[in-house]
Amino acid sequence: MRFRSWGRAAAGRALIALILVAAVGTCGWLLVEPPGEQVRAAADVVPPEPPSGNAALASAPTVLEPNAPVQAQAPQEQGRSELEKWAAGLSGPLDIPERALIGYATGELTLREEDPGCHLSWVTLAGIGKASTNHGRFGGGSLAADGTLTKALGAVPLTGAAGEAATESRGGPMQLTQAEWQRAGGRGDIQDIDDASVAAGRTLCAGNTDLQSGQGWWKAIEHYRDSDLFRQQALGNAQLYAQLSLDPASASAPSVRATRFALDQLGLPYVWGGNGPDAGAAGFDCSGLTKAAYDAAGVNLLRTADMQFRSTPAVAEPKMGDLVFYGNPATRIHHVGLYLGNGLMINAPTQGMAIQIATYRTRTDDYAGASRPAA
Incomplete structure (x- = not known):
């Protein structure tokens, strides 16, 4: 059985911070995986070990600062x-x-x-x-x-x-x-x-x-x-x-179909090398989630965050469904999320955390840029 614990954020702010099992001073949406062997990716592509401890929290966004949804097409009182x-x-x-x-x-x-x-x-x-x-x-x-x-x-x-x-x-x-x-x-x-x-x-x-x-x-x-x-x-x-x-x-665009898939995975646990329940894993890792999302939209992505960064067209500003990356472009990209819009992304953050929506930019992140796998 999986254990769930839901934390709260700093007083006075609409924040959810996401924490590691080892509790490093923030609070948030936590999923603790039971002990046992984690499911790896396909045998031909094994993702690198994720950053651990404080380093993981320092390098990728780990909080949610929700904005109200963008202004929608509004109904009018016309009968x-x-x-x-x-x-x-x-x-x-x-x-x-x-x-x-x-x-x-x-x-x-x-x-x-x-x-x-x-x-x-x-x-x-x-x-x-x-x-x-x-x-x-x-x-x-x-x-x-x-x-x-x-x-x-x-x-x-x-x-x-x-x-x-x-x-x-x-x-x-x-x-x-x-x-x-x-x-x-x-x-x-x-x-x-x-x-x-x-x-x-x-x-x-x-x-x-x-x-x-x-x-x-x-x-x-x-x-x-x-x-x-x-x-x-x-x-x-x-x-x-x-x-x-x-x-x-735009509703039928691959980017929207990928976004819908990712939203349906909210709450699943992060599993290093995980490709999701359909592949026999309890959840996903970061690039497993983005690959599965675009697989569902008919677009094939390479397996790791670094590979996805180097094989998809870069864009200056992300739109819904674009990939957002973290790491050092000169050496290694270690994390990827799927941009939702309005400053938010859907991502599988790291071990001990649920797949969730988070703010995609923070002062301490190592954001490396965005790419657009498909229009």
């Missing part, structure tokens, strides 16, 4: 037909049912009127909806034309490659507790995406929260559900949806 047209245009590229998008937009439009200082965006609700019930599709369910679930949902476990059991009594497409539902007014049907999105918005906006600030956004998500995996999933998918809403035509 139901216009809202349906807006949802129809985004549903396919975002892989969100049209009826769910209408519900999330209803939440934004309602809170825009009730609490304009909160700055609630539909992408925040969509990130929560994805992490909670896959937009009402958990267990083969769906949303009816009136917005209600065809199969009522109680508490749902978090899904994805890692997964996490449900530990609280929750319900509906937005997985609200009864206490949250009642505090948000308790009117309507918790199984209805419109009513649930409005209630979720009121829950997020409670206490004069401003979701435009990174700290305010992260604290609101923390209060919504006490799970680091949930918060990472909500953050990653909200960021993905915001960017795709601005460029829906």
Whole structure:
């Protein structure tokens, strides 16, 4: 059995620092692997030993300073037909049912009127909806034309490659507790995406929260559900949806498909030489994750971070799906992540840590540049 421990960050900041098993003075999202032989990469390519101890933390980013998701394409109050047209245009590229998008937009439009200082965006609700019930599709369910679930949902476990059991009594497409539902007014049907999105918005906006600030956004998500995996999933998918809403035509690009794959691996453990569950490993190492992500997108990458750095076209500034590297270009690149956008990356940091979203630049990193394996 794998042991999980979730830490917290310095007071007053929306930070999650990621720590090694040996506890070196930071705190964060920790996965301790049981003793035993680690799975190596394919026999013909064995990755170099990762840096250890304080050196590993000093050389690659190990904190998350979340920004609010980028400004998305916003719905406008122009009548139901216009809202349906807006949802129809985004549903396919975002892989969100049209009826769910209408519900999330209803939440934004309602809170825009009730609490304009909160700055609630539909992408925040969509990130929560994805992490909670896959937009009402958990267990083969769906949303009816009136917005209600065809199969009522109680508490749902978090899904994805890692997964996490449900530990609280929750319900509906937005997985609200009864206490949250009642505090948000308790009117309507918790199984209805419109009513649930409005209630979720009121829950997020409670206490004069401003979701435009990174700290305010992260604290609101923390209060919504006490799970680091949930918060990472909500953050990653909200960021993905915001960017795709601005460029829906890019949804089928290999870079986006690779990003979706990487987001699905959040919470798996770092395993040196690991190529993921499909290859018989409990998790991935840094370059194993990026290679698997691009394999899923139909693009073949070489196996190690150093090889990927030297075989993919460099770019001055990363975009979503680009690779970001750490190390010395003249000698060896020791780490790679996949850029999510908005200053964030998805990566398998080092031993003892989960695959997670982190800030891609810090004052103490040894950032070596970015590359674009495919458009």
